[in-house]
Amino acid sequence: MIEKNQRHLNTLRVALDLLVLIGSYFLVYFLFFQVIPADTIFGGRIAPPDVTETDYQMAALYIIPLHLILYALFGLYRNLRMTGRRTEAVKILIADFLAAGLVIMAFFLFVPPYRNNFSSMFLFEIGFMNTILIVLERNLLRFAIRAQRKTGKNLKRVLVVGYSESAKGFINRVRMNPSWEYQILGILDDVHPVGEALENNVPVLGKLSALSSILSANEVEEVFVTLKLQDYQKLDDVVNACEKAGVMVKLIPDYGPLIPSKPYTEDLQGLPVIHVRRVPLNDSVNAFLKRTVDIIGSLFAIILFSPLMLVTAILVKTTKGPVIYKQERVGLHNRNFMMYKFRSMVVQDVKDEKNEWTKKGDARVTPVGKFIRKTSIDELPQLFNVLSGKMSLIGPRPERPQFVQKFEEEIPRYRVKHQVRPGMTGWAQVNGLRGDTSIEERIRYDIYYIENWTFWFDIKILFLTFFKGFVNKNAY
Secondary structure, eight states: OHHHHHHHHHHHHHHHHHHHHHHHHHHHHHIIIIISOTTSTTOOSOOOTTSOHHHHHHTHHHHHHHHHHHHHHTTTTSOGGGOOHHHHHHHHHHHHHHHHHHHHHHHHHHOGGGTTTSOHHHHHHHHHHHHHHHHHHHHHHHHHHHHHHTTTTTOEEEEEESOSHHHHHHHHHHHHOGGGOEEEEEEEOSSSOTTOBOGGGOBEEEOGGGHHHHHHHTTOOEEEEOOOGGGGGGHHHHHHHHHHTTOEEEEOOTTGGGSOSSOEEEEETTEEEEESOOOGGGSHHHHHHHHHHHHHHHHHHHHHHHHHHHHHHHHHHTSSSOSEEEEEEEOGGGOEEEEEEEOOBOOOOHHHHHHOOOOTTOTTBOHHHHHHHHTTGGGTTHHHHHHHTSSEEESOOOOOHHHHHHHHHHSTTGGGGGGSOOEEEOHHHHTTOOSSSOHHHHHHHHHHHHHTOOHHHHHHHHHHHHHHTSOOTTOO
16 A cells, blocks of 8 residues: 555655646746846846747757656656655756756757857756756645655555664664654564564564464564574565465575675675675766866866966965975775875975874964965865876765775775775765764765766765865864
């Protein structure tokens, strides 16, 4: 019943998005040509004679479907339970403005009459309007669904089989994410007595042998199997009982911390093999795509920021010492390389530089250095590291060799970050983990990025960098 409702909900979301996109398009069209004065930056009625208002109307036939396709590619029609509002809003924003960019590029390459005559501002205004109205529509839909679920409708009733660390993790996450709308009926376990309240007061309903009778007596839609490793011999009986009752089974393995969040499997003549570490960038096509973006992106950024880099170089030169500071870092496959930065500190003894972190109020930081560290301008020379292939635009931040040796003894899986090129910015950095922040937390974000890399994930991080990745609040 729930899955059927989900299909109906997805159909409704597509229909609502389509209606909003049509309304948004023609609202912008009306404002562009009828309301906003032509001599303003947002004004309309400025198209040359060979692109008429009718052409703008007809352009909706492929611009609107493109938005729907991008929404689908960005996962905007997946289960609402597992998607946060902010995450959804960011995806909508990126998809809308990516659509504008793709249309501009398509017009330039394939539609000569529109090449220089179709207003780019019109397309970006559509992206802006779409984002506002689609986000509003999605939140109203969430509100309506949540109001319905408060009456007890469309709740997903689930059962937890086996009490382990993975069971605790699942129950706690459900409690922290009420938008998932899971209703945990109870736990089946062979150790704890019936009626005992365990994690978050979820009761024990019985032993594992009672699974079939409990499934028949309750409207259970999903069973989460969270058995301890030593109890896996009971797994066959649990799965068979669930399938006999027609209930969906989901496994949360007790060895979860050892495998990626999206496990990669292969089939050895019917024998399934789970890879402990999934690294999408090991695929040659993915690696080629990322490297191509790095080369084009770094060249573009070098040209764009060259005036700023020139001014910064002049300012740094006013302090005694070299303009560029080179520091040894550990990169791809544990190979050391020299990373470039604008010098932000006074010239110091090599031994002191190697063994000391920058501290709050550090007297070694110059006045110019303090500003360029706060604004991340000191990182711009790393564009040349990217161009040379030592770094990437997006990836885990590289660390100094002596600290790598220290951290790998203290933090499990620290070296995993060296399976990809280090980056100028990364998933950890746009989530505020820069400077004097938790190394363990940074590694957790880095590993998530490595295991879940996609081209669109990189685009998302680049986009977020412009909003909250440049200013380093933790810089000294």
